[in-house]
Amino acid sequence: MRLLPCDADLADIAFPLRQELDDCLTRWSESGVPYEPTDTLIVLVEVGDSVDTLAKYVNGIDDGDEFVPPAEWTTDRGCAYEMFVCLNDDGAGFSIFIPKAAGIDPLLLDLCAAGVTQPPTLT
Numbered sequence: 001m002r003l004l005p006c007d008a009d010l011a012d013i014a015f016p017l018r019q020e021l022d023d024c025l026t027r028w029s030e031s032g033v034p035y036e037p038t039d040t041l042i043v044l045v046e047v048g049d050s051v052d053t054l055a056k057y058v059n060g061i062d063d064g065d066e067f068v069p070p071a072e073w074t075t076d077r078g079c080a081y082e083m084f085v086c087l088n089d090d091g092a093g094f095s096i097f098i099p100k101a102a103g104i105d106p107l108l109l110d111l112c113a114a115g116v117t118q119p120p121t122l123t
Helices: 018-032 051-059 106-114
Strands: 002-004 043-044 073-076 080-086 093-101
Touching: 018 043, 018 093, 043 051, 051 106, 073 106, 080 106, 093 106
Parallel strands: 043 093
Antiparallel strands: 002 043, 073 080, 080 093
16 A cells, blocks of 8 residues: 555556546645645555455554444545545545555455445535
């Protein structure tokens, strides 16, 4: 997994995923949610990461139960799925991006596809 702060260098990531990540970082910067420059705003799942890897990161533990992402919403961005995990009532949290690419855990892709909802409209 790759943890991306607000000033993450995305140069080594191919389009269209790079554009989706850049758009997400822009949404975070314009959200009004207080965060530190070093806070992880995006967790990018990479080839070799599994459902268990993501579960350990999100939950901090591996208790052997089936992983259900604690996402407020999951949406299909075309080249990837995005899940938003809210950590508090101020809206602080992070986005998880799961690219639809060869080598990404198919169980993780299936989990995302089954959970797709529309993100709330920003007003």
